[in-house]
Amino acid sequence: MKEARGSVFCFGDNVDTDVIIPARYLNTADPMELAAHCMEDIDKDFIKNVKKGDIIVANKNFGCGSSREHAPIAIKAAGVSCVIAETFARIFYRNAINIGLPIVECPDAAKEIKQGDVVNINFDTGVITDETTGKTFQGQAFPPFMQKIIDSEGLVNYINGKE
Amino acid sequence: MSGMTMSQKILAAHAGLSSVSAGQLIEADLDLVLGNDITSPVAIKEMEKFKTNGVFNKDKIALVPDHFVPNKDIKSAENCKCVREFAKRNEITNYFEVGQMGIEHALLPEKGLTVAGDLIIGADSHTCTYGALGAFSTGVGSTDMACGMATGKAWFKVPSAIRFNLTGKLSEYVSGKDVILHIIGMIGVDGALYKSMEFAGEGVSSLSMDDRFTIANMAIEGGAKNGIFPVDDKAIAYMEEHAPGKKFTVYEADEDAVYDEEYTINLSELKPTVAFPHLPENTHTFDETDKINKIKIDQVVIGSCTNGRIDDIRCAAGILKGRKVADGIRCIIIPATQSIYMQAMEEGLLRIFIEAGAVVSTPTCGPCLGGYMGILASGERCVSTTNRNFVGRMGAVDSEIYLASPAVAAASAVTGYLSQPSELQ
Numbered sequence: 001m002k003e004a005r006g007s008v009f010c011f012g013d014n015v016d017t018d019v020i021i022p023a024r025y026l027n028t029a030d031p032m033e034l035a036a037h038c039m040e041d042i043d044k045d046f047i048k049n050v051k052k053g054d055i056i057v058a059n060k061n062f063g064c065g066s067s068r069e070h071a072p073i074a075i076k077a078a079g080v081s082c083v084i085a086e087t088f089a090r091i092f093y094r095n096a097i098n099i100g101l102p103i104v105e106c107p108d109a110a111k112e113i114k115q116g117d118v119v120n121i122n123f124d125t126g127v128i129t130d131e132t133t134g135k136t137f138q139g140q141a142f143p144p145f146m147q148k149i150i151d152s153e154g155l156v157n158y159i160n161g162k163e
Numbered sequence: 164m165s166g167m168t169m170s171q172k173i174l175a176a177h178a179g180l181s182s183v184s185a186g187q188l189i190e191a192d193l194d195l196v197l198g199n200d201i202t203s204p205v206a207i208k209e210m211e212k213f214k215t216n217g218v219f220n221k222d223k224i225a226l227v228p229d230h231f232v233p234n235k236d237i238k239s240a241e242n243c244k245c246v247r248e249f250a251k252r253n254e255i256t257n258y259f260e261v262g263q264m265g266i267e268h269a270l271l272p273e274k275g276l277t278v279a280g281d282l283i284i285g286a287d288s289h290t291c292t293y294g295a296l297g298a299f300s301t302g303v304g305s306t307d308m309a310c311g312m313a314t315g316k317a318w319f320k321v322p323s324a325i326r327f328n329l330t331g332k333l334s335e336y337v338s339g340k341d342v343i344l345h346i347i348g349m350i351g352v353d354g355a356l357y358k359s360m361e362f363a364g365e366g367v368s369s370l371s372m373d374d375r376f377t378i379a380n381m382a383i384e385g386g387a388k389n390g391i392f393p394v395d396d397k398a399i400a401y402m403e404e405h406a407p408g409k410k411f412t413v414y415e416a417d418e419d420a421v422y423d424e425e426y427t428i429n430l431s432e433l434k435p436t437v438a439f440p441h442l443p444e445n446t447h448t449f450d451e452t453d454k455i456n457k458i459k460i461d462q463v464v465i466g467s468c469t470n471g472r473i474d475d476i477r478c479a480a481g482i483l484k485g486r487k488v489a490d491g492i493r494c495i496i497i498p499a500t501q502s503i504y505m506q507a508m509e510e511g512l513l514r515i516f517i518e519a520g521a522v523v524s525t526p527t528c529g530p531c532l533g534g535y536m537g538i539l540a541s542g543e544r545c546v547s548t549t550n551r552n553f554v555g556r557m558g559a560v561d562s563e564i565y566l567a568s569p570a571v572a573a574a575s576a577v578t579g580y581l582s583q584p585s586e587l588q
């Protein structure tokens with residue numbers, strides 16, 4: 001995947017993995033079951049409204065807390081094509097790359113993009129375009145090593161491909 | 164070229180490099196890969212996709228079902244079954260069944276599986292706990308765990324570090340929990356994002372190993388990749404007791420190592436500290452406002468990988484001895500491992516708890532992550548020795564968690580309000 005495009009759902013600072021997918025649902029690892037409860041403690045209607053390709057935009061430290069990979073899995077299975085944030089918590093960052101969920105750090109975009117805007121992200125260049133306002137932002141492109149993992153749709157495929 | 168931090172030295176050694184610097188991407192050899200009943204099933208499913216079969220080393224993997232065990236429902240039972248069968252199939256040496264298990268981060272050091280100089284990943288964010296022994300250990304997700312189990316390797320971005328120079332000595336009823344809550348209150352929940360928290364200074368020697376485990380455990384609550392302590396006589400004595408004959412390596416930070424920030428913390432000045440809902444950085448001390456003494460509570464939890472060790476249990480028992488849990492308060496005590504449980508039994512601490520009107524549970528994560536064994540109803544408040552007070556973490560979305568030390572939690576159980584021990588008659 002070299003590009004993502006969709007409408008935006010905005011969240012604030014320190015969105016933790018307990019609200020992305022509450023522990024009461026961690027007795028399953030089924031992506032679709034997890035997706036059904038994605039974000040429900042912070043936005044009950046998120047899962048009703050999100051469409052395939054949509055984009056999450058958040059402020060700092062997105063995905064802090066537990067190491068549960070169920071969090072990026074739930075987001076990906078909910079149809080989200082990319083998460084843009086000012087910063088990500090480090091385990092979430094790793095996990096997202098390892099399962100092939102594209103994420104981009106970009107403080108300016110996180111500040112200016114509004115709920116409902118239609119946004120396009122080019123992963124090769126890191127350029128984020130808010131089609132609603134016409135503004136563009138330069139996000140951080142991945143180092144080549146991480147880009148390869150994302151291109152392989154995750155770490156396991158990447159390692160399999162190397163051998 | 165500047166010197167390396169303690170964390171950087173361990174990473175360099177495991178990557179076969181003479182030196183590394185912050186920001187560098189490396190691949191390193193692992194000494195231990197850990198998973199629990201929530202994260203391992205996801206990892207096991209991922210592992211099936213590998214071309215190569217089996218695990219890299221059956222002695223260097225630890226599987227600890229602890230979150231929802233003894234199983235709280237059918238789905239959890241299925242997850243545990245998946246882990247149990249995987250452990251059997253792959254002849255995993257360190258699989259801990261109910262009856263032998265404990266909360267993973269209390270259990271592994273106790274079993275001698277984590278020692279100084281090790282490079283450890285665990286599919287659990289509080290894997291950073293083992294930094295108390297001078298290991299580089301960090302939390303990862305299930306895919307990293309799967310790749311670690313299959314290949315014995317993981318990729319890392321070498322972190323920069325923040326150094327905390329500790330001076331002085333803790334006062335009575337002030338413990339490691341207060342130190343780390345104080346630090347998180349100071350730097351914020353993302354204050355150490357991507358970085359190592361390195362502890363140093365003459366104050367370290369006065370901290371018990373249990374205090375150090377508590378402090379390293381919550382490094383993640385400051386966003387850190389790992390927390391790490393220098394290896395002194397106390398740490399060596401701990402390893403000699405728990406990992407006799409196991410080889411360990413002591414790494415020291417270079418004199419000219421570069422730190423992004425340095426803080427000095429005088430332990431003598433610290434006071435009982437509480438993190439209010441809904442973030443661990445939202446800290447207060449009792450002298451700050453009088454509102455802190457008027458918070459009526461419903462439940463107290465003393466346990467978890469942060470504060471379920473013997474020092475914690477002893478401290479709580481010391482306060483509850485000859486006293487009663489206040490009317491209407493549920494006080495739940497969870498020793499973190501079987502051997503802590505047994506020690507508490509031998510010292511007569513379990514009797515003290517039960518006579519006070521508390522319940523004592525077999526080791527489990529249970530209420531810490533809102534699993535079971537103490538879920539909060541809407542509007543309820545809990546003083547807890549656990550590590551996270553996020554929205555809904557222990558139950559209803561509008562319940563509240565106040566993070567505190569075992570001393571504060573036990574005192575609060577007696578009064579029915581958020582209280583510090585000095586308030587008790």
Ligand code: SF4
Pocket residue numbers: 230266267268287289467468469527528531532549550
């Ligand atoms: S006690 Fe709590 S924080 Fe520790 S491993 Fe268990 S669920 Fe996680």
